[in-house]
Amino acid sequence: MLVERLTLSGQFLALSRFEPQLFNQPIEFVLANGVTVNISSPGVIQFTPASTSLKDIVLSCGVHGNETAPIEICDDLVSQILRLELSPQHRLLVIFANLPSMDIEKRFVEENLNRLFSGAHFSSASEQNLERQRAKELEQAVANFYTQGNESAQRLHYDLHTAIRASKNDKFAVYPFLHGKQHSLEQLAFLYACGVNTFLLSESPTTTFSYYSSRQFGAHAFTVELGKVQRFGENDMSKFVAVKETLTALIANKELKLPEFSPQKCFIYRVNQVINKHQADFKLHFDSDTPNFTDFEKGHLLASETGAQYRCEFDNEAIVFPNENVAIGQRALLTVVATKI
Numbered sequence: 524m525l526v527e528r529l530t531l532s533g534q535f536l537a538l539s540r541f542e543p544q545l546f547n548q549p550i551e552f553v554l555a556n557g558v559t560v561n562i563s564s565p566g567v568i569q570f571t572p573a574s575t576s577l578k579d580i581v582l583s584c585g586v587h588g589n590e591t592a593p594i595e596i597c598d599d600l601v602s603q604i605l606r607l608e609l610s611p612q613h614r615l616l617v618i619f620a621n622l623p624s625m626d627i628e629k630r631f632v633e634e635n636l637n638r639l640f641s642g643a644h645f646s647s648a649s650e651q652n653l654e655r656q657r658a659k660e661l662e663q664a665v666a667n668f669y670t671q672g673n674e675s676a677q678r679l680h681y682d683l684h685t686a687i688r689a690s691k692n693d694k695f696a697v698y699p700f701l702h703g704k705q706h707s708l709e710q711l712a713f714l715y716a717c718g719v720n721t722f723l724l725s726e727s728p729t730t731t732f733s734y735y736s737s738r739q740f741g742a743h744a745f746t747v748e749l750g751k752v753q754r755f756g757e758n759d760m761s762k763f764v765a766v767k768e769t770l771t772a773l774i775a776n777k778e779l780k781l782p783e784f785s786p787q788k789c790f791i792y793r794v795n796q797v798i799n800k801h802q803a804d805f806k807l808h809f810d811s812d813t814p815n816f817t818d819f820e821k822g823h824l825l826a827s828e829t830g831a832q833y834r835c836e837f838d839n840e841a842i843v844f845p846n847e848n849v850a851i852g853q854r855a856l857l858t859v860v861a862t863k864i
């Protein structure tokens with residue numbers, strides 16, 4: 524039966540991808556170590572330890588289906604928990620977000636899921652698609668998870684990605700706009716222990732998954748970029764040892780030996796320009812393999828389209844997430860400049 528298949532094999536992700544009908548009805552069962560497992564839909568699994576939980580942790584991956592390394596990391600963590608090799612000491616929700624896009628090895632099927640949160644999925648019936656339905660479902664899963672937790676629990680959400688292109692700074696995190704709240708140095712130290720040394724402070728609301736958890740539930744939430752996209756099975760997992768060990772320690776409530784956060788060891792940027800594509804002829808003026816965080820001088824032409832040119836406004840203004848192939852109206856490029864925290 525299903526519970527035995529899950530606990531013997533640990534293969535929740537594989538069953539979610541290839542036999543999703545198994546999870547059409549919510550399922551609940553208890554592991555031998557007292558941890559309650561709830562599966563609310565394919566790819567969404569919650570673990571609740573018997574003891575009181577001080578942290579409510581959301582780990583999400585596969586918001587972009589071809590970003591395989593975080594999917595493999597989360598798959599392994601879930602498998603270890605189901606097979607009793609890892610015992611979560613905090614409430615934990617693991618989300619494998621865009622299952623159909625994993626099958627086609629694409630970022631998404633019809634629409635970028637990470638532009639559909641905070642209600643952006645709302646649409647007329649004619650615009651309905653899998654990603655919009657999934658965004659709504661995932662919002663609900665996160666809302667249920669946090670609101671059913673202990674009110675004093677610390678809320679965390681790490682949304683794990685890999686970038687399309689190489690980066691001068693291999694691992695980096697986007698800190699959502701906090702609407703005036705203080706940035707958490709403890710969280711930056713945690714991410715640093717995961718191997719992240721570059722932080723990008725967002726300064727405006729957005730429709731990403733991490734902003735949703737941050738804004739709606741006051742979670743410490745981050746979009747974490749762990750390296751470059753590779754196919755399933757082709758990731759050099761040695762590059763992910765630090766992040767996996769640190770996440771494992773967090774889940775198991777092992778002592779995290781976090782060094783005090785040291786800004787000198789890190790690169791901290793703020794977003795300067797959000798450049799959206801308005802015309803079909805939108806074009807980037809640098810090579811397609813230019814790494815993220817490559818910087819240019821003030822006045823340098825970064826992109827153009829009919830009726831507009833986009834230039835650096837500062838010396839050492841750097842590019843992040845360039846993609847001229849986005850749909851019209853979507854973000855084609857961010858620029859960032861160094862800042863202090």
Ligand SMILES: [Zn+2]
Pocket residue numbers: 586587590684685686
């Ligand atoms: Zn991504």
